[in-house]
Amino acid sequence: MNKQFLRGLTLGVLGVLGLSCASAYAKTSQTEWLQQEQISIAKASANLLEQAHSYQQQVERYCAEPSVQGLLNTQQMWKQNYLAYLPLQSSALGPLVDLKLNWAISYWPDKKDTTGRKVKAALSNAPAPLSDTHSNLRVHEYLLFEAISDHQRCSLLPGTISRYVSAIEQVHGGLQSSELAALEIAQLRSDVLNSYRLQTSVMLRKYRAMYSAKHQRLRPYQGEAWRADISAQLLAEQLVLLHNRYEQDLALYLSSVDAKLAKQVSGQFNDLVPLMPSQEPSGDNASLEAWQLAEPKLAKLDSLFANQIPQALEIELGFNNNDGD
Amino acid sequence: MHLFKLVLGSSVLLANIAYAEVKQNDVVEHYAELAHAVYSDSLSSAVTLQTATQQLINAPSEQSLNAAKQAWLDARRFYQQSEVFRFGNPVVDEWEGQLNAWPLDEGLIDYVATDYQYELGNPGATANIVANTSLQVGEDTVDLTNITPELLASLNELAGSEANVATGYHAIEFLLWGQDLHGTKAGAGERAYTDYAKGDTCTNGHCERRAAYLAAVTQLLIDDLSWMSKQWQKGGDYQTKLIAEPSEQALRRMMFGMGSLSLGELAGERMKVALEANSTEDEHDCFSDNTHNSHYYNNQGISNVYFGQFKRLDGSTLSGPSLNDLVKQKDSAVAASNTKMFNQSMAETAKLVASAEQSGVYFDQLIAASNTDGHALINGTILALVEQTRAIEASAKVLGIENLNPDTADHEF
Numbered sequence: 141m142n143k144q145f146l147r148g149l150t151l152g153v154l155g156v157l158g159l160s161c162a163s164a165y166a167k168t169s170q171t172e173w174l175q176q177e178q179i180s181i182a183k184a185s186a187n188l189l190e191q192a193h194s195y196q197q198q199v200e201r202y203c204a205e206p207s208v209q210g211l212l213n214t215q216q217m218w219k220q221n222y223l224a225y226l227p228l229q230s231s232a233l234g235p236l237v238d239l240k241l242n243w244a245i246s247y248w249p250d251k252k253d254t255t256g257r258k259v260k261a262a263l264s265n266a267p268a269p270l271s272d273t274h275s276n277l278r279v280h281e282y283l284l285f286e287a288i289s290d291h292q293r294c295s296l297l298p299g300t301i302s303r304y305v306s307a308i309e310q311v312h313g314g315l316q317s318s319e320l321a322a323l324e325i326a327q328l329r330s331d332v333l334n335s336y337r338l339q340t341s342v343m344l345r346k347y348r349a350m351y352s353a354k355h356q357r358l359r360p361y362q363g364e365a366w367r368a369d370i371s372a373q374l375l376a377e378q379l380v381l382l383h384n385r386y387e388q389d390l391a392l393y394l395s396s397v398d399a400k401l402a403k404q405v406s407g408q409f410n411d412l413v414p415l416m417p418s419q420e421p422s423g424d425n426a427s428l429e430a431w432q433l434a435e436p437k438l439a440k441l442d443s444l445f446a447n448q449i450p451q452a453l454e455i456e457l458g459f460n461n462n463d464g465d
Numbered sequence: 466m467h468l469f470k471l472v473l474g475s476s477v478l479l480a481n482i483a484y485a486e487v488k489q490n491d492v493v494e495h496y497a498e499l500a501h502a503v504y505s506d507s508l509s510s511a512v513t514l515q516t517a518t519q520q521l522i523n524a525p526s527e528q529s530l531n532a533a534k535q536a537w538l539d540a541r542r543f544y545q546q547s548e549v550f551r552f553g554n555p556v557v558d559e560w561e562g563q564l565n566a567w568p569l570d571e572g573l574i575d576y577v578a579t580d581y582q583y584e585l586g587n588p589g590a591t592a593n594i595v596a597n598t599s600l601q602v603g604e605d606t607v608d609l610t611n612i613t614p615e616l617l618a619s620l621n622e623l624a625g626s627e628a629n630v631a632t633g634y635h636a637i638e639f640l641l642w643g644q645d646l647h648g649t650k651a652g653a654g655e656r657a658y659t660d661y662a663k664g665d666t667c668t669n670g671h672c673e674r675r676a677a678y679l680a681a682v683t684q685l686l687i688d689d690l691s692w693m694s695k696q697w698q699k700g701g702d703y704q705t706k707l708i709a710e711p712s713e714q715a716l717r718r719m720m721f722g723m724g725s726l727s728l729g730e731l732a733g734e735r736m737k738v739a740l741e742a743n744s745t746e747d748e749h750d751c752f753s754d755n756t757h758n759s760h761y762y763n764n765q766g767i768s769n770v771y772f773g774q775f776k777r778l779d780g781s782t783l784s785g786p787s788l789n790d791l792v793k794q795k796d797s798a799v800a801a802s803n804t805k806m807f808n809q810s811m812a813e814t815a816k817l818v819a820s821a822e823q824s825g826v827y828f829d830q831l832i833a834a835s836n837t838d839g840h841a842l843i844n845g846t847i848l849a850l851v852e853q854t855r856a857i858e859a860s861a862k863v864l865g866i867e868n869l870n871p872d873t874a875d876h877e878f
Contacts (some may be wrong), residue, residue, distance in 0.1 A: 228708030243741050251584045251628060252568070263522050271834050273741045361585035407727065456867060458858045459724040 142393045170329070172331055173393035177332045184227045185315040191217075191224040192308040206290035215284050215368070222246070222365065222367055226309065226378040227385065230342045231335035240367055241314075243309035246277045251323050255279055263292055270296065274305035277367070285367045298449045332427045332449060332455050336390065339382050340442040346375050347438055350421045351431040358431060360422030369420050376416040378437075383409040398452040412437040475831040489712035489864075492773070496719055496783035497704045499775050501697035503547045503766070504751055506778040507658045508690040510540035514637070515683045521661055522676040530658035534641050537634075538755055543778065544634060544690075545762035549770050552725035553718030556696055556703045561617060562633075563770070564689055568746055569630035571639045574678070577667050578646060582746055584628035594620065594631065595675045612677040614685035632685050634640050635752070640679045641662035642752040648745055649833035651825065653754035713866060719788065723767045724857045727810075732764050740843050743834040756828035757821040760846075764814045767853070771860075795863045806849075806856035813849035814844055 195217040202210035225245050242248075247255055259282045260272045270279060279300055283293045313319070320328060349362040350371060363371025386409065393403040415434040419426045450457050519535035534726050544565070551557045568621040570583040572591040583590035594617075600607040602624050609616065617636075623629040630636060643656030657670040661676050696703035707715055739747040750756045769775045773787025793800035820842060821827045831839030861869055 172848065213671075247742070252581075252582045253585050254742055254746065257582060271743060272744070352625045357625035359586060359625065446870070448575050452670060456862070459728045459854050459869070 169393045169396040173390065174325075174328055174332060176389045178317045181228070181231070181265075181315050181332075181335075182317045182383060183256060183310045184224070188221070189308055189312045191221050192305045195221050196301045196305050199297050203290075203298055206294065210334060211284065211290070211293075218277065218280055218284055219368070219370065222374055223377060223381075224273050225277070226374065227339075227381045228315070229378070230338035241307060243302070244275050245311070246280060247273060249345070250278065251360070251362065253361070256282060259283065259296070262296055263288070269299055270303075270457045272303050272307065275300035276445075277304070277309070280304070281365055292302065293394045304444035323412040324333055329455050330457060333390075333445075333453065336382070336386070336453050337442075337445040337450075337457060339378070340438070340445045343375060343378060344384075344438050346371070347435060351428075351435060353432070353435055356428065356432075358426055358428060360419035360420065360426075361423060366420075366422060369422060372417050372420050376413075376418065379409075379413060379416055383413060394449065394452065399451050401444075401448055405441075405449070408437065408441045408444060412441060476836055479720075479740035483801060487786045487794060489500050489716060489791065490708070491790055492788060493710075493712050493715040493719075494708055495773050496715070496770065497697055497707055498699070498785065499769060499773065499783060500547070500550050501699070501701075501704070502768070502775050502777060502783050503543060503550070504694040505546055505699055507540070507543040508687065509736070509778055510536075510543050511683070511687050514540045515687055516791075518637075518641075518683050520660070520680050522680060525658045525661040525663070527658050530641065530649060530656075530661075534753070537637060537641055538758070539755070539760065541634060541750070541755060542762050543593050544760050545591065546766035546769060548730075548763055549722050549726050551722060552730075553720070553722030554703070554707075557693070560689065560693060563621060564633040564686060565635070565750060566621065566627070566630040566633055567635050568628065568751070568753075569635055569639075570626070570628040570750075571644060573620070573629050573631060574636055574639060575643075575675060577644055581644065584626055587624070587626040589620075589623040589629040591628060592623075595671045596676055612674060612681050614681050614688065617682055618816045619676070632682050634686070635750075636682050636749060637686065638752045638755075640675065642680070645745065645752055645754065645829070646805050647829075649743065649829055649836075651827070653827075654752040674769035675863060716788070716791075716864060717861075717866050717869060719770055720857055720861050722864060723770055724854050724869060726763060727767055727857065728854040731760060732854075735760065735763075736843055736847050736850075739832050739849075740840060740874070743832050745829045748829050748832070751829070752828060754821070754827045757817040760828075761814045761818050764810055765852070769813055771803070771807055779859070779860065788864075792860050792863050799859050799863050803856040803860060806852045810846070810849040812855040813846040817846060 172292055182392070195214075196216050198217045202214045209296075229246070230242060238274075253276045255274065258270060262270050262274075280297065283297050320331075323331065346364055350359055351357075354358060360366060365371045365374055386405065391402050391406060394405065414436060415437060417427070417430040417434060419430070421431070446457070514533070514536040517529070517533040521533045527751065547557075548561075548565070558784070570587055570590040571577055572581060572593060573589045574581055575593060575595040577593075588602055589600075592611055593602070593613070598608070598610045600609055607620070614632075617631045619629040621629060623631075637843065639654070641656065642654030643660070647652045647653070657668055659666055659672075661672055661679075662668065663672065695701050698704060705720070735747075736748050736823055738744070745751055750758050750759045771788050774782060774784040774785075776782050789800060789804065792803060817828065817831075820831065820839075826839065828843075830836060831843055833839065858869075861867075
C-alpha cells in the first residue's frame with residue numbers, strides 16, 4: 141500500500157468516526173486537490189523534459205549542418221522550451237533550490253545584462269565554456285537571436301544545451317509524484333499553494349520590470365526575453381497557463397471551502413487575461429495605457445494568492461525569495 | 466542552609482515571576498527603543514564620517530582619504546544593523562532607497578571605465594554629474610551647476626531607472642574608493658586622494674565638483690538619518706503609531722522584517738544571486754570590498770531584534786524584553802532551538818568576515834567561478850540563514866502570529 145492510499149484510508153476512517161459531513165467533504169477534497177496538483181506538476185515536468193530533449197536534438201541537427209531554416213526551427217524549439225518551463229517557474233521545492241534552478245533555466249532578473257556579457261566573453265575567448273548558471277534559455281536566446289555567425293553559435297550551443305538538459309533533469313527529479321507524495325501533508329499543502337503564489341509574484345515582478353507605474357515608463361530591456369522580443373507574449377501566456385491550472389486543480393477545492401472567493405479568483409483571471417499587453421514594450425506602437433490598465437489587476441491577483449486564499453484554506457505560506465526587494 | 470535554600474528559592478521564584486511578566490507590549494516598546502538606538506548610532510557615526518570627509522576635502526592626502534574610508538566602514542556597521550527594521554515598517558522601507566539603494570550605475574555620478582557594466586536602456590548610466598553642469602533627459606534639461614543635497618535627491622531613479630542612485634552610502638563609497646576593476650581577483654577600488662586635490666595636482670578632472678558632491682551627499686545622509694532617528698524616539702511620530710497598534714500587528718512587523726531580510730534579501734538577493742552568477746555587479750559593498758561586514762551586521766541586526774539586544778557605539782549594551790522571552794514563555798524547547806539557529810547563522814556569517822580579514826579572501830573572490838571552497842563557505846552561510854528563517858517562522862507559530870506580511874494582514878478586497 142502506498143502512502144497516498146494510507147492517507148486516504150485514514151481520512152476515510154476519521155470521517156466514519158464522527159467528523160461532520162462538511163468537514164469530511166473538505167478533507168476529502170483537499171486530498172483530491174493535492175493528488176490532482178501532483179499529477180499536473182508531474183505532467184508539466186515530463187513535458188519540459190521531453191521538450192528539452194527535442195530541443196537538444198534540434199541543436200545537434202542545426203550545428204551539424206547550419207542553415208537559415210535550421211536556425212528558425214531551433215528558435216521555435218527554444219520558444220517551446222520557454223513555454224514548457226513557465227508553468228514550473230518559481231514552483232520548485234524549497235526557496236533556495238527554487239532560486240538556483242530558476243537561474244539554471246532562465247537567468248532573470250538581469251538588469252545589467254550579465255547574460256550578454258558572459259556570452260560575449262565566452263565567444264571572444266572560445267572555447268571557454270559558460271558556467272552551469274550561464275547555460276540557460278536566456279543564454280541560448282543570445283546565441284539564437286543576436287547577429288552572430290553559425291560558427292559562433294555552434295561553438296557554445298551544444299555545451300550549454302547539455303548543461304541546460306541536466307538542469308531540467310534535476311527539476312524533473314524533484315517534481316516527480318513520488319517525491320511530492322513523500323512530503324508531510326502540511327508541507328505539501330504549503331508548497332503547492334506557494335507555487336501559485338510564487339507564480340503570480342514572479343509575473344508581477346516581470347511586469348513591473350518592464351513597466352514602471354511610478355515613472356509611467358516602459359523599460360524594454362528589462363523583460364525576460366527582450367532579445368527575441370517576446371517578453372510580453374511569454375508573460376501573457378504564463379498567465380493563461382496559470383489560469384488553466386487554477387480552474388483545473390485548485391478552484392474546486394477552494395469552492396468547497398469558500399465558494400465566493402473561488403468565484404472572485406476566477407473572475408480576476410477572466411478580467412485580466414484579455415487585458416494583458418500584447419505588444420512588446422520595445423515596439424514602436426507599444427501602448428503605455430495598456431500596461432497601465434493591467435498592472436493593478438495583476439497586483440490584485442497576486443494579493444489573492446498571497447493572502448486571501450491561504451487564509452481561507454488555513455495554509456501558512458511562510459517566507460520566500462520574493463520577500464525583500 | 467535552609468535559609469540559603471529559601472533565599473535561592475525566592476530568587477528563582479522572583480526570576481520566574483519577572484520572566485513570566487514579559488508582555489507583548491513590552492517587547493514592542495523595547496523594539497522601538499532598540500530601533501531608536503540603532504538609528505541614533507547610525508547618525509552619530511555618519512556625523513563622524515562627515516567630519517572625516519570634510520578633512521579630506523579641506524586637505525586631501527593619503528591619510529585623510531584613509532581616515533574617511535575608515536569612518537565610512539565604521540558608519541556602515543550601524544546602518545547595516547538597521548536594515549532589519551526596513552521590511553516590516555513602511556516608514557523605513559519608503560525612505561531607505563535614498564540611503565542604501567543598490568546596485569547602482571556609478572557612471573551617473575563620476576568617471577568610470579569605458580567598458581563598465583550598466584543597466585541596459587538607462588539614459589543616466591554615463592551622465593557623470595561631477596563632470597557636467599547640465600544633463601539632457603529626453604526633452605528635459607536638468608541644471609547640475611550647483612550640487613546640493615536637494616539636487617542629488619531629485620536625481621535618484623532618474624528617467625525611471627532604479628540603477629540611477631545619486632545618494633546614500635554606496636554613492637559615498639564610490640566617491641571614496643572608486644570602481645573596483647579587479648573583478649573576482651584580489652583588490653578593491655583604488656581612487657587616489659588626488660581626485661580631491663586642488664589646482665594642477667587634481668586627477669581625473671573636476672576635483673572641486675567631486676568635493677562638492679561628497680559634501681552634499683554626506684549632508685543628505687545625515688539629514689535623512691536624523692529624521693529617521695526622530696521617528697523612533699519616545700513620542701516620535703512612528704514610535705507613537707507603532708505602540709498604539711495591536712501588539713500582534715507590531716510583532717508581525719518585527720518578524721516580517723527579520724524573515725524578509727534573512728531569506729529573500731540577505732540569503733537570496735545579496736548572496737545567492739552573486740554566487741550563482743559569479744557576478745561582482747551583485748556584490749553589496751562592491752567598491753570597498755566591505756561586503757563581508759555588510760552581511761555580518763545585517764545578520765547581527767536580525768539577532769538584535771530577536772534577543773532584544775544591541776551593542777551601542779559607546780560600547781554599552783542595550784537590552785530589554787524580547788521575542789526570545791515571549792517564545793520561551795510559550796515553548797522553551799522552541800526557544801532553545803531558535804537560539805541555536807540564530808547562533809549558528811551568526812557563526813556562519815562570521816566565517817565570511819574571517820575569510821576576508823584573516824585570510825585575505827574577500828566576498829568578490831569567494832564568488833569566483835573557480836573558487837569551490839568559497840562557494841561552500843557562502844552556501845554554508847545561506848543554509849544557516851534558511852534555518853534561521855525557519856526559526857522565525859516557528860516563533861510566529863508559537864506566538865500565534867498568522868499571515869506574516871504586515872502590509873497585507875487583514876487586507877480587505
